[in-house]
Amino acid sequence: MIVMKDVYKKYSNGVVASNGINIEISRGEFVYVVGPSGAGKSTFIKMMYREETPTSGDIFIDGVNLATLKRRKVPYLRRRIGVVFQDFKLLPKLNVYENVAFALEVIEETPARIRKKVTDVLELVGLAQKARMFPNELSGGEQQRVAIARSIVNVPQLVIADEPTGNLDPETSYEIMNIFERINARGTTIVMATHNKEIVNTMKHRVIAVEGGLIARDELGGAYGYEV
Amino acid sequence: MKFRTFSRHLSGSFKSLGRNAWMTFASVSAVTVTLLLVGVFIVIMMNLNKIADNIENDVEIKVIVDLAANDKAIAKLEKEIQETKGIQDLEFSSNEQELSKMIKGFGDELGLYKQDNPLRHAFYLKAADPHQTAEIAKKIETYEYTYEVIYGEGKVEKLFGFLNSGRNVGLGLIIALLFTAMFLISNTIRVTINARRNEIEIMKLVGATNNFVRIPFILEGIWLGILGALLPMILLTVAYFNLYDIIEPKIEGELFKLLEVTPFIYQLNALILGLGIFIGIWGSFMSVRKFLKV
Numbered sequence: 001m002i003v004m005k006d007v008y009k010k011y012s013n014g015v016v017a018s019n020g021i022n023i024e025i026s027r028g029e030f031v032y033v034v035g036p037s038g039a040g041k042s043t044f045i046k047m048m049y050r051e052e053t054p055t056s057g058d059i060f061i062d063g064v065n066l067a068t069l070k071r072r073k074v075p076y077l078r079r080r081i082g083v084v085f086q087d088f089k090l091l092p093k094l095n096v097y098e099n100v101a102f103a104l105e106v107i108e109e110t111p112a113r114i115r116k117k118v119t120d121v122l123e124l125v126g127l128a129q130k131a132r133m134f135p136n137e138l139s140g141g142e143q144q145r146v147a148i149a150r151s152i153v154n155v156p157q158l159v160i161a162d163e164p165t166g167n168l169d170p171e172t173s174y175e176i177m178n179i180f181e182r183i184n185a186r187g188t189t190i191v192m193a194t195h196n197k198e199i200v201n202t203m204k205h206r207v208i209a210v211e212g213g214l215i216a217r218d219e220l221g222g223a224y225g226y227e228v
Numbered sequence: 229m230k231f232r233t234f235s236r237h238l239s240g241s242f243k244s245l246g247r248n249a250w251m252t253f254a255s256v257s258a259v260t261v262t263l264l265l266v267g268v269f270i271v272i273m274m275n276l277n278k279i280a281d282n283i284e285n286d287v288e289i290k291v292i293v294d295l296a297a298n299d300k301a302i303a304k305l306e307k308e309i310q311e312t313k314g315i316q317d318l319e320f321s322s323n324e325q326e327l328s329k330m331i332k333g334f335g336d337e338l339g340l341y342k343q344d345n346p347l348r349h350a351f352y353l354k355a356a357d358p359h360q361t362a363e364i365a366k367k368i369e370t371y372e373y374t375y376e377v378i379y380g381e382g383k384v385e386k387l388f389g390f391l392n393s394g395r396n397v398g399l400g401l402i403i404a405l406l407f408t409a410m411f412l413i414s415n416t417i418r419v420t421i422n423a424r425r426n427e428i429e430i431m432k433l434v435g436a437t438n439n440f441v442r443i444p445f446i447l448e449g450i451w452l453g454i455l456g457a458l459l460p461m462i463l464l465t466v467a468y469f470n471l472y473d474i475i476e477p478k479i480e481g482e483l484f485k486l487l488e489v490t491p492f493i494y495q496l497n498a499l500i501l502g503l504g505i506f507i508g509i510w511g512s513f514m515s516v517r518k519f520l521k522v
Contacts, residue, residue, distance in 0.1 A: 049433075072438065079435035089430055103434040108233050150434070 007057035017043035019213035035210040082151030082159040086166035097131040141172030161192040200224040241447035255416035259456025262409035284358035291351040297373040413511025453508025
């Protein structure tokens with residue numbers, strides 16, 4: 001599903017965020033990406049949905065090399081990847097339903113299919129009753145569920161989450177994690193950057209630790225491994 | 229692009245104009261002022277051009293025939309001139325015709341010369357391309373039995389030079405004005421885009437193509453351009469109608485004329501509208517470009 005080969009990334013300010021990363025993630029895996037702040041986690045994640053491109057090396061998603069992917073092809077790559085952020089990135093003027101539908105309108109899905117897909121996905125994340133509410137009327141956990149719904153409404157094979165529980169209390173974080181588990185159970189690959197030690201240590205999955213732009217550790221069912 | 233998507237963009241672009249009413253007002257005014265100035269320049273320049281063309285086309289070459297030329301020689305010269313490249317409207321004028329022209333112009337006292345006509349035969353002709361007048365005159369000068377070639381040497385070159393630099397200055401000013409308007413529109417669109425930054429970012433994340441993101445802003449630029457073009461179109465039309473009515477009777481029978489109201493005013497309006505739309509599109513294109521690199 002995801003293959004990184006000798007990925008090296010140096011920013012224009014001289015910071016080396018990725019110093020020769022090699023990794024392989026198979027379809028259907030659930031992977032935590034951990035590491036101290038500034039270790040290169042974000043760059044690692046951003047390169048997967050081509051927010052950043054590597055200075056050298058190759059990144060393959062389903063056989064497509066992101067390092068050489070033409071810019072005009074990027075939208076079509078993104079349609080196969082769902083992305084979830086710490087700060088939710090919802091549009092405040094749109095209600096829950098519209099925020100999720102937005103992802104389908106942008107790719108010119110038909111209204112009938114939009115209705116069906118949005119209704120289904122809101123059911124999945126448990127927000128069917130709150131479809132007409134606006135983001136500012138929702139709790140943080142609910143907002144994150146809307147963001148997750150938006151990221152999976154187009155049924156991507158890969159969901160990338162950057163600190164999805166970073167702004168949430170422990171209980172809500174577990175609720176969110178349960179949703180990710182459910183999505184993973186449907187066969188969707190999940191790559192999640194996180195600082196949440198409890199979650200990594202209790203909901204066991206593969207752990208990739210990034211330090212100084214390198215893979216420091218890669219363990220199946222590993223532990224968080226850092227003091228928080 | 230599907231029709232449904234397009235109509236969504238269309239209504240979105242109108243909404244955005246309303247939401248940023250002040251910026252809309254500012255850039256529409258900027259476009260209005262610019263296009264008005266451009267329009268005035270165009271009216272002046274096109275009319276000057278027309279006058280210049282009239283004058284240019286009126287530049288005549290007079291070839292005075294040598295006294296030594298007999299009928300055969302005159303015929304030979306005529307043939308040579310006729311075969312000169314780029315000439316038109318060749319006419320022969322005998323010395324008697326020349327004299328009667330002169331008498332017409334200066335009065336009967338010249339009638340004295342009727343007994344002993346001091347004038348020579350002449351040919352009158354024009355250059356098909358007025359700018360080649362000097363060249364053609366020089367060539368004819370080399371023909372046998374040509375006594376003198378008169379075409380307002382020096383004056384003609386100066387006139388052409390003056391008209392040309394006038395055109396260039398006008399054109400330069402128009403281009404400078406257009407750039408100013410484009411810059412202003414591009415700033416307005418940039419404000420709109422900044423307000424919708426999150427929306428664009430999310431659009432890009434969920435896989436919107438660049439065109440999908442771009443089109444609402446391009447549409448907005450088009451509306452700004454059209455709105456900005458309306459007032460100049462109306463003002464220029466009314467002004468030119470009146471100007472024509474006032475000036476044309478006064479210069480009746482002169483060498484030059486103003487451009488007829490139609491089709492000129494239609495062409496002018498189409499040009500102003502086209503320019504408005506063009507600077508609208510270009511202005512928004514420039515500011516959207518920066519945001520599409522995500």
